[in-house]
Amino acid sequence: MLCLEQQAVLDPLRFLSAAAARIPIWTHTTAQAVDGHMIFTDYATTGDGQLTALQFLDVLARSGKKASELASVCPQYPQVLLNVAVSHERGVKDAIMASDALSAAIAEEEGKLSGEGRVLVRPSGTEALIRVMVEAKTEQIALLAAENLVNVIKML
Numbered sequence: 001m002l003c004l005e006q007q008a009v010l011d012p013l014r015f016l017s018a019a020a021a022r023i024p025i026w027t028h029t030t031a032q033a034v035d036g037h038m039i040f041t042d043y044a045t046t047g048d049g050q051l052t053a054l055q056f057l058d059v060l061a062r063s064g065k066k067a068s069e070l071a072s073v074c075p076q077y078p079q080v081l082l083n084v085a086v087s088h089e090r091g092v093k094d095a096i097m098a099s100d101a102l103s104a105a106i107a108e109e110e111g112k113l114s115g116e117g118r119v120l121v122r123p124s125g126t127e128a129l130i131r132v133m134v135e136a137k138t139e140q141i142a143l144l145a146a147e148n149l150v151n152v153i154k155m156l
Contacts, residue, residue, distance in 0.1 A: 116136065
């Protein structure tokens with residue numbers, strides 16, 4: 001099971017609840033920004049430290065466990081973050097993200113990781129960039145997967 005280190009397509013509330021029960025649960029409603037902010041997309045569109053703290057405290061209270069126990073199930077893996085510059089034209093990032101080719105490439109790279117890593121590809125909210133983040137058992141594996149995805153994005 002992976003921690004929410006930088007960017008993730010995880011629901012931290014459900015993740016921490018699962019960690020308390022030692023049941024892996026992966027969802028697609030929350031992300032974590034490169035600067036470490038968790039983004040609870042059901043409640044906000046940006047990172048919010050107070051919301052993150054409240055969510056964590058809720059899980060902590062419901063689990064009956066110590067914070068150190070919840071955190072102990074989160075191994076840290078090497079992470080690679082690559083940014084791909086794209087056109088500033090309106091709709092370009094949306095078109096790239098909606099691409100079947102990109103979806104297939106992401107699925108392929110996730111498959112290669114065999115549950116021992118994660119992939120997040122997302123448009124920057126402030127720059128003309130697509131951000132590609134990969135975590136894997138080794139930095140070399142993460143870099144190869146990220147570079148493969150960057151190459152697909154550049155072709156779109």
